[in-house]
Amino acid sequence: MDIPILERDAALEQLDRLAKAARFGTGHTVFVTGEAGAGKTTLLRAFEERMTAAWALRGACEDLSIPEPLGPLRDLAHDAGVDLDALWRNEGDRLSVFLNLLGSIERTDEMALLLIEDPHWADEATLDFVRFVARRLRTRRILMVVTARDGENEGRAQLRRAMDGVSAADMTRIVLQPLSADAVGLLAAGSSQTPEEVFRITGGNPFYVTELLRGGIDDALRSVQDTVLNRLDRLPQQTHQALQAVSIFPRRAERDWALEIAGAEDEALDPAIESGLIQEDGAYVAFRHEIARLAVETALRPTQRRHLNKALLIRMQTDAGVPNARQMHHARAAGDRAQIARLAPWPGARRWLPGPTVRLPTTFPSPSRFRIRRMTGRLPSCFSMRVRPVALSAV
Numbered sequence: 001m002d003i004p005i006l007e008r009d010a011a012l013e014q015l016d017r018l019a020k021a022a023r024f025g026t027g028h029t030v031f032v033t034g035e036a037g038a039g040k041t042t043l044l045r046a047f048e049e050r051m052t053a054a055w056a057l058r059g060a061c062e063d064l065s066i067p068e069p070l071g072p073l074r075d076l077a078h079d080a081g082v083d084l085d086a087l088w089r090n091e092g093d094r095l096s097v098f099l100n101l102l103g104s105i106e107r108t109d110e111m112a113l114l115l116i117e118d119p120h121w122a123d124e125a126t127l128d129f130v131r132f133v134a135r136r137l138r139t140r141r142i143l144m145v146v147t148a149r150d151g152e153n154e155g156r157a158q159l160r161r162a163m164d165g166v167s168a169a170d171m172t173r174i175v176l177q178p179l180s181a182d183a184v185g186l187l188a189a190g191s192s193q194t195p196e197e198v199f200r201i202t203g204g205n206p207f208y209v210t211e212l213l214r215g216g217i218d219d220a221l222r223s224v225q226d227t228v229l230n231r232l233d234r235l236p237q238q239t240h241q242a243l244q245a246v247s248i249f250p251r252r253a254e255r256d257w258a259l260e261i262a263g264a265e266d267e268a269l270d271p272a273i274e275s276g277l278i279q280e281d282g283a284y285v286a287f288r289h290e291i292a293r294l295a296v297e298t299a300l301r302p303t304q305r306r307h308l309n310k311a312l313l314i315r316m317q318t319d320a321g322v323p324n325a326r327q328m329h330h331a332r333a334a335g336d337r338a339q340i341a342r343l344a345p346w347p348g349a350r351r352w353l354p355g356p357t358v359r360l361p362t363t364f365p366s367p368s369r370f371r372i373r374r375m376t377g378r379l380p381s382c383f384s385m386r387v388r389p390v391a392l393s394a395v
Contacts, residue, residue, distance in 0.1 A: 003210045006183040008043055011174050015047045018172065019054065019143050023111045027137030029130075029144045031163065034176035035151030035276060035288075036227065037207030043176065044115060044147055054143075055110040060117040067123035072116050073101065080104045094125065098132045106140055114144040119162050120155035127162045134166040150175070151276035152231070178204030187213060203289040212291070225295040231277060232296065238268040246278060247296035248308050250329065252286035261311040309334035 011032070018028045032040050048056055057079040059072030068074075070084070077084040082104050084097075091097050105112050119130060133144055146162065149155035163171065179187075184204055185195035191213050201217070202208035211220040232240050245262035246253045246269075259268060269285060272278045277292065278285050287293035300308070313330045316322040324343045331339035 003187060003213065005039070005042060005046055006186060007179055008039065008046070008176070011043055011176065012047060012050070014172070014174060015145070016050065019051060019111070019113070022137075022141055022143040023053075025139060025141055027140040027142040027144075029134035029137060029146065029166065029171040031159065031171060031173045032145060032147045032176065033150040033159065033173060035178075035205070036149055036231075037205045038151075038176040038178070039206040040147035040149075040176060041117065042206070044117070044145060047145070048113070048115065051113055053110065054113040056113045056115060057105060058115045058117075061119055061121040061126065063118075063121050067121060067126075069123050070125050070129070072119075072122070072126055073129055076105070076114065076116075077101060094128065095132070098129055102133060102136065102140075102142075106142060110141075112142045114142060116144065116146045118148065119146060120149045120152065120158045122158060122162075124161075127158065130162045131165060134163075134171055138170055153271070153274040153276075154234075179206055179209060180204060184209055192216070201290045201294070203291075205289055205291075208289060208291045217294075220291060221295055221298055224291050225299060228277075228292045228295040229299060231275065235271050235275065235277075236268070238262075238264045239271045242268040243272055243277065243296060244300060244304070245308055245312075246285055246287065247293050247300070248305065248312065248330070248333065249286075252281070252284045255280070255283055255285045257312065257315050258285065260315060261308055306334050310336060313339060 015030060018030060022028060032043060034040055057076045059075035061071055062068065074084055077087070080101070082101060084101075087097050087100055091100060105114065114133070116130065119127060122130075130144075130146060133142075137144060148159045148162070150159055163173075181195070181199045181204070184199040184202070187209060188195040188198045193213060193216075198209060198212055202212060208220065208224060211223045214220075215223070232243060235243070242259055242262045242264040245258040245264075249258065255269065259266060262268070269278065269280075273280050273285070276288060278287050287296070297305070309330045313327060313334055313336065316327050316330065328340065328343045331343055
């Protein structure tokens with residue numbers, strides 16, 4: 001399924017204008033930022049396809065436990081035909097290496113397009129290079145485009161270091177926003193998914209929208225799950241546990257309740273809020289994207305899910321204001337048969353409980369006292385009731 005790029009025309013036009021200026025000797029640096037899945041790489045590829053007259057050099061940072069020193073520079077040096085190791089041996093210091101590499105990139109009759117991705121995973125030396133180049137492009141035929149996540153605390157810190165000391169006149173920041181409901185509706189047209197549901201689940205995140213439309217909710221969850229769980233693994237253990245508790249709440253969670261059932265301290269959710277995984281709204285917290293919540297919830301072990309739902313149900317029953325329907329959701333998730341029987345409206349009780357159908361007579365001939373005995377374990381052991389001679393609807 002081919003997914004078109006929507007609501008990125010303004011960003012592409014801005015990049016086109018800056019590329020035109022660079023072609024005539026006024027270089028510039030562009031930072032394209034957005035949350036994970038916002039479409040930064042997709043935008044970069046679309047822009048690169050338009051720059052047929054430019055010499056494109058690409059570098060990318062990798063998500064390694066220990067960042068590779070100058071990883072993107074090795075990519076750029078390779079594209080420029082420069083032996084980076086030999087350059088280090090000959091020059092011996094960082095600034096000289098940076099200056100020589102920049103000079104090698106500039107020695108062409110074509111405009112150079114430097115594309116650097118994911119500096120939120122970069123080492124300090126790579127951030128120094130980005131900053132070094134960004135401050136020296138004003139009179140060069142080079143456009144440098146850097147894509148970075150800004151939805152996570154660590155990513156924002158790396159981005160600030162890369163931009164530090166670069167004047168506003170020498171750089172432009174393009175922030176990619178989630179897709180609007182109208183754009184999601186256009187993408188979902190003709191698919192088996194309703195636009196409203198796609199937007200509700202994805203929050204307009206282009207990656208989530210694409211995955212959902214291509215493979216349906218099950219395939220999308222599998223695709224998103226790795227990304228979301230990888231982000232969870234980077235957070236403190238208490239934060240991880242608190243997020244697992246938040247995931248069992250449909251829509252939004254009472255912050256205090258989530259922390260209580262997770263056995264976590266009050267500040268446990270702060271790293272998740274700072275990283276952009278969840279957002280806070282007064283006494284409530286919620287995942288920014290419903291599909292991320294589902295990804296975390298479905299990754300819970302069955303016993304863990306039942307335990308959390310049981311603990312939440314007990315907590316809810318200390319608050320007289322919690323509707324039965326909401327309690328029923330968690331009673332079912334906990335597999336608590338007694339609570340299901342207590343909370344379900346009588347006509348609907350049978351469908352929440354396992355076992356064969358038990359049909360009651362639709363009428364009774366005269367006032368009588370009946371003792372309804374236990375039937376295959378699906379009704380209370382016994383209770384008495386006086387039945388009047390009126391018609392009853394079939395169960």
